[in-house]
Amino acid sequence: MSGFSTLELGLRSLRAQVMVSGVIAHNIANSRSPGYSRQVADLRPPPSLRLSALGRTLSLGTGVFVSGVRRQREEFLDRLCRLHLADHQRWETQRHTMDLVELAFAEPVGFGPRQACLRLWDAFQELAAEPESGPVRAAVREEAASLASNLAGLARQLGALRADRLATAEACVQEINHLARQIAALNRDLRLAALHGTQANDLEDRRDLLLDRLAALAAADSAPAGDGTTTVSINGVVLVAGDTVAELRVDVGGGTLSILDPHGAPVEPPSGELAALRELHDSVLPSHQALLDGFARRLADALNSVHRAGYGLDGSSGLDLFRYDEPSPALTLRLAPEVAADPTRLAASSGGAEGDGLQALAMARVLTSPNFDGMGASEFWAAAIGKLGLEVEQTARRLENTALLAEQAQMQRARVSGVNLDEETVELVRCQHAYAAAARLISVADEMLEQLLNRTGRVGR
Amino acid sequence: MRVADSTLSQQVVTTLRRCRQEMAELQVQLASGRRFSRPSELPRAAARALMLHNDLDTLERYRASVDYAGSRLAVVEAALGTLTELLQDCLELALAGANGSLTADDRLRLAAEAEQILDGTLELANSSWTGRYLFAGHRTSTPAFERVSLPEGYAFVYQGDQGKLEREVAPGQVALLNLPGDAVFLHPLEAIEELRRGLAANDQQATTQALASLHSALEQCLHHRAALGVRVSHLELRGNRLQDMTHACREALAREEDVDFALAASALRAREIAYQSSLAVGARLLQASLLDHLR
Structure with missing residues (x-):
């Protein structure tokens, strides 16, 4: 576990949020396309890092990644x-x-x-x-x-x-x-x-x-x-x-x-x-x-x-x-x-x-x-x-x-597959916040590294 | 529950369309005054209305037929009336001729009068209406009687047939419109001729005999008139009944077909309110967006 890994984690988070906002953008763009079903990005933490320290094993999280983009669809409703x-x-x-x-x-x-x-x-x-x-x-x-x-x-x-x-x-x-x-x-x-x-x-x-x-x-x-x-x-x-x-x-x-x-x-x-x-x-x-x-x-x-x-x-x-x-x-x-x-x-x-x-x-x-x-x-x-x-x-x-x-069945299907712009907007705002936070994380990690590189090792100079 | 934007807009559109459709239907009803303009809108009422239309058209035809029969029988009746008068005139002549104190010249004068009456009767027997001979049965384009001059006097030949002119005045019921000319006119013509001949021959005996023939001819004529009178009054009754039925039929038809204007107008008003409010609600629903509240 190094200071660099925090930088890496921030980068992953940035990447994931950009991907999620891409999915949201796709939903918004297709909100009126016939036959389009809403897509949802699955965010998942990657496998955690196992560290042994002082005879104990720690499990440390390593950030986030997009494991897939799922289409919201129910086969039964289609039938x-x-x-x-x-x-x-x-x-x-x-x-x-x-x-x-x-x-x-x-x-x-x-x-x-x-x-x-x-x-x-x-x-x-x-x-x-x-x-x-x-x-x-x-x-x-x-x-x-x-x-x-x-x-x-x-x-x-x-x-x-x-x-x-x-x-x-x-x-x-x-x-x-x-x-x-x-x-x-x-x-x-x-x-x-x-x-x-x-x-x-x-x-x-x-x-x-x-x-x-x-x-x-x-x-x-x-x-x-x-x-x-x-x-x-x-x-x-x-x-x-x-x-x-x-x-x-x-x-x-x-x-x-x-x-x-x-x-x-x-x-x-x-x-x-x-x-x-x-x-x-x-x-x-x-x-x-x-x-x-x-x-x-x-x-x-x-x-x-x-x-x-x-x-x-x-x-x-x-x-x-x-x-x-x-x-x-x-x-x-x-x-x-x-x-x-x-x-x-x-x-x-x-x-x-x-x-x-x-x-x-x-x-x-x-x-x-x-x-x-x-x-x-x-x-x-x-x-x-x-x-x-x-x-x-x-x-x-x-x-x-x-x-x-037929109208009711289509509404049922739209309930699952349809795009709701309010929902997407909220997701987009959450995404924006997550992105801002990840960016801040990088700058904090950067400052920590600077502390280490520039302010340490000056004893006796 | 998730509500997709497409669902929302679809619902607004569906509601508006339904309102518009109902309003358009009511508008058509109010403008045409009919409850339906196509059978499928109210199939049972439409089927009943069509049957009533059939009945109404049929009744109208029968009424026209009754009117036609009435005017035609009136012409026949008038002819019989004239025939009665002519026969009565003849009776007077005969009574005068039977008087023993008359001279041969007097009788010749009376004979000339009788001949005039004979001409009148023949003309009456050959009378036509709208270009058709009334008393010739089916042979309406030939005069009913022809006068043949024989050495001893005139003979009359009936040229018509026994054909009946009928008019349907109710399903399966006909009104008889004519009388066969030979039954009505042959006897009177012959009786008058008998009188004329008797008078011309200055034969008192024959004149007295002609008096009897004339009496029986008059009686026959009155008999025909009475029968015709019964026919005419039957026809009038039939006409009145048809009028009543037509009236009832029209009323029934109005119940099936005509719009209750008050009801339709208030229904239209109710739909209008529903339409206005769904417009208002739709406009507010569709415009609202989270984006308006985010910077």
């Missing part, structure tokens, strides 16, 4: 957060699409199929009363064409929405592959770092941020492999292992959207945006399309059979009122060209006489009779829109719930 993030993103996607579906049906303020059915019924009633009137016939033609184009327009919108969900799913899978490649690259760097025994906190933060995004997209799960790398899987199918990536692709064979791994095995994300897109594409939107198609088919068939039995003003008979093509009746629903060209061919008459509107009345009754799932046409749509409203409301409620849970 929780990702679980809720996936659900939140899933219902967000679902809600967004259902909103568009609801808008398409244009109720209760716009002009949807319900109003179009009522208007056609009204026009048929007019026609029944005045079957000879040209303007009334023209009005019936317009209302029938408007109903057909309304249904076709809806079918087109739903089709476009469905196609767009597919395109989004493809973009989603591309993003997943891109994220997987980035994670694989980070895995490689982190394995090297682990081999060299160095901590790479910022790289780990980066990887965790990518994992968050992967969870939101496809509820991807991750498990540390032990060598610094992490294994990412989606519902049991491995996406990233070490630095190898199994790239996914989208397949729409058979009309359903499936996601395949390189071996052709299906990957089924349990939650996240991709799960929502699959559900929308495969079941939600097709069910609405089927509703439209079923309605269009029944409407056209029922009206046609009545229309064919009647007579137009020009004596024509056996004509259809509507035409449609399978497999998508709603999309192709249109007025029969004969009737569209000449409304006098509207078969309002049951026997051929010009003042006979019984067939028109029968067609009006087709619309109010329980031909459409036991309901009249406009009731059918009122019920369908009521059901859609419930569906959208439930989606919105799920979204609200999951948003709340």
Whole structure:
């Protein structure tokens, strides 16, 4: 133990405080960086010096050093957060699409199929009363064409929405592959770092941020492999292992959207945006399309059979009122060209006489009779829109719930990993004080040495 | 508990956003006067409201149909009224013609009068409304009767059919809007012709017989009028009932759809206060920093 060792100890302390203030500075600088976790420098005294003096062993401290810089993170909270993030993103996607579906049906303020059915019924009633009137016939033609184009327009919108969900799913899978490649690259760097025994906190933060995004997209799960790398899987199918990536692709064979791994095995994300897109594409939107198609088919068939039995003003008979093509009746629903060209061919008459509107009345009754799932046409749509409203409301409620849970999970995580500037400031002030004290220690040691070197050994001079 | 700065700012933003969203929803409600602008906002109320809208539109159509039926039956009623008058005039002629003291010239004059009444009756039978013959059944573009001149006098041919003009005035219920021309006019026309012929031939016997025919024609006409009167009063009742139902339907719809303005306005005020205070609290929370107190 010499006077010089005190100097050395002061130097160590200075160095340690500078390092700690560097860590604090890093925290402050990244207080707004997404995915950043607070880092804490671990200060530790180095092994103490053992001195034997007068038959006793003394243990003397030798100062301080930074043993490591730890990232404040809890794996459990990460898992929780990702679980809720996936659900939140899933219902967000679902809600967004259902909103568009609801808008398409244009109720209760716009002009949807319900109003179009009522208007056609009204026009048929007019026609029944005045079957000879040209303007009334023209009005019936317009209302029938408007109903057909309304249904076709809806079918087109739903089709476009469905196609767009597919395109989004493809973009989603591309993003997943891109994220997987980035994670694989980070895995490689982190394995090297682990081999060299160095901590790479910022790289780990980066990887965790990518994992968050992967969870939101496809509820991807991750498990540390032990060598610094992490294994990412989606519902049991491995996406990233070490630095190898199994790239996914989208397949729409058979009309359903499936996601395949390189071996052709299906990957089924349990939650996240991709799960929502699959559900929308495969079941939600097709069910609405089927509703439209079923309605269009029944409407056209029922009206046609009545229309064919009647007579137009020009004596024509056996004509259809509507035409449609399978497999998508709603999309192709249109007025029969004969009737569209000449409304006098509207078969309002049951026997051929010009003042006979019984067939028109029968067609009006087709619309109010329980031909459409036991309901009249406009009731059918009122019920369908009521059901859609419930569906959208439930989606919105799920979204609200999951948003709340995701927010809370993120707060939990921020409680551990987030930066608090007040805290950092206090640490910085403590660091400053420790630095000042260490500096003072050096000057005291210096003075002590000066005392020894300059003031001693002057006896007899 | 540690509170990260990001948590704090996130919370402030979330609270403000929620307040703004609720205020925007209330604002839309107040501006539109509707409790919901999309079915998903209040699905059950929306479903009920849509059903009520259907009912209301249907009721309005039926009311229009009842009005139409009413005005159309009024025209038929007026025609029957005129027919009654004409037949009564004819009866007077017949009574006069049956008087044994008349000369042949007197009877010829009466015959000329009878012919005029005959013309009037034929015109009445062929009357049209909005360009359509009223008494020709479904064959509304052909006159109901044609007068054929035969050597012994006129004959009348009904050119219409037995087609019924119907208008739906309630689900599955129709109002009959016409009377077949042959049932209403053929007998009167023939009776008047019989009278005319009798008078022209100066045949007292035939004139007396025509009197009987005219009586039965008048009776038939009155019978038709009475039946029509019942139809019209039924229609009026139906119209009143539709009006009551429309009213009830509108009230129910207002309950489902319309905003309670007082409630919405006070809710908006409450949200405004919440918004203002979260703004104030947020501003104070976010500005505070230890750095302000360190030199």
